[in-house]
Amino acid sequence: MNVRVIALLTALPGLLVPAAAQQKMELWYWHHSYLTSTAAVQYSENLIDQAAAAGYTGLALWDTSVNALNLPGWPTQNVTYLQQVIEYANAKGLKVMPLVAPYGHSNDALRRNPNWAEGQRVTGTQFKVDAAGQTLQVMNSFPGLVNGGFESGATGWFAYGDPGTVLDTSVSHTGLASGLISGALNPSGNARFFQQLNVIPWRQYHLRMYIKTQNFAGFSQIQIFDSANWAINKIDHPFNLPANQDWTQVDVTFNSGASSTLYLLMGVWGGNSGNAWFDDISLEETALVYVLRRAGTPLKIYDPNNPATIYSEGADYNPISDPKFATNPTFDNDNWHTPMTVTLPSGTRLRPGQIVAMEHYAVQPIYNEAVGMCLTDAGVQGWMSDNAKAVAAVFPPSGGYFFGHDEMRHMNSCASCKAKGMTAGQLLAWSVGQTIGVFNTVSPGAPIYIWSDMFDPYHNAHDNFYFVEGDIAGSWQGLPANVAVMNWNLNNLKNSATWFSGTDPKQPVPHKQIIAGFYDGGNAAALAQTELSQVSGVPGIAGMMYTTWRDDYSQLQGFA
Structure with a gap:
């Protein structure tokens, strides 16, 4: 466990982290890979070595192969590569949490059937x-x-x-x-x-x-x-x-x-x-x-x-x-x-x-x-169920699942979605509930994490979001208290974190939150300090995640 992150978290007034819970503080990093070769496995293991040395406790795995596990003819060797990396990370003391349910950026699923798009x-x-x-x-x-x-x-x-x-x-x-x-x-x-x-x-x-x-x-x-x-x-x-x-x-x-x-x-x-x-x-x-x-x-x-x-x-x-x-x-x-x-x-x-x-x-x-896939199509639901079973057969449930309900720019447009008679927010809440049910069936009790933006009125949970038809407000009603929020609203972090803390009467459900920081924004160490200071006084902050979309891991240690 990284001592500096714990020190930063416990030093902030109002975070209320008791001594007994300090060892449970989470430090994740966003791990991007495509595990279909020995070279990709070696690259991932080297990155895990760096993360373990810096005190990280887990990696959030963004890898197309996760969404291909139930693809007919997917090579068994690729599954072996994935298992090898999971075992390596676990041996180094890191949990592995796969990104699943790719509703916002759905290309992996849409390669299977592009007609599933909204x-x-x-x-x-x-x-x-x-x-x-x-x-x-x-x-x-x-x-x-x-x-x-x-x-x-x-x-x-x-x-x-x-x-x-x-x-x-x-x-x-x-x-x-x-x-x-x-x-x-x-x-x-x-x-x-x-x-x-x-x-x-x-x-x-x-x-x-x-x-x-x-x-x-x-x-x-x-x-x-x-x-x-x-x-x-x-x-x-x-x-x-x-x-x-x-x-x-x-x-x-x-x-x-x-x-x-x-x-x-x-x-x-x-x-x-x-x-x-x-x-x-x-x-x-x-x-x-x-x-x-x-x-x-x-x-x-x-x-x-x-x-x-x-x-x-x-x-x-x-x-x-x-x-x-x-x-x-x-x-x-x-x-x-x-x-x-x-x-x-x-x-x-x-x-x-x-x-x-x-x-x-x-x-x-x-x-x-x-491009996002439909929230109600039977083919999408069937694929999701099959993929969840395939993922559960490979990933230990203790790492949890990271839902990809993020930047959902297409929603509530097709006839099957309209037939629900719901607002966009109600439809999204329903969809999240369905997805939780799918993964609870294959891995009962496994932790679930989700991106913050589509459930945050200070971010994307509002009217007129890209091509979504209707208001996304109310989507947060689909998140039970045991779903942890990966909060990446770094431009309005205080209000956003307060929203998910359960202290706002409009959203009274308290959620554990991980601050998804850095975002390729400059000096990672300074950004971590700034991000934590912005959530001072907000209950439920449980850790941080080093988040890079440019595969820039040069500051992995500095962020920790």
């Missing part, structure tokens, strides 16, 4: 049967952007008034002009092009542009949000622009949701150096990009003039699915791809020139592997 509805998209009577063609309802090619001067893009955005008639992708973001004109402020978009609610849209850079450095992105409530964000997509690139096509997809008027902002936030040019910007209505096919995401084609007339899949149109799912069933590297063309069989009732409408569900892609 999807937003797309309603009323119109298609026209082509002249040959063989395919359905999307009818684009959007009239077009104003001055998408910057050929009409400053019209359409500069009303937001950010300095540093200018018209450039010396550089262009096509035509004679482009929009330029110049760091020389505004090195420290925002520089964004702006346009209002009039859209149809619950439709899927495709935005395309071309970008060229020269000696560019700065944070650049696209944001599209509701004109009446800027907290309702339709897309938040970083460009990750290189310093120098020739004209490069950039595509994104978004769902208009309940909005009819949107604001488009694209460019630089917080200043830049160098130049970035934008040109040939276009927006069109589309459909079937990442279309989902499962029971909770029904698809229907019907006559818009007589909605009771519904056409049959297989008889009137050939089966619909996204072929992308067969080749690359992940969403983080592909925000747009050309959707499938719906073809018609020979016996179809549809005739050339006929207009039909479609309702379907589709995934809204998001960066950093943050």
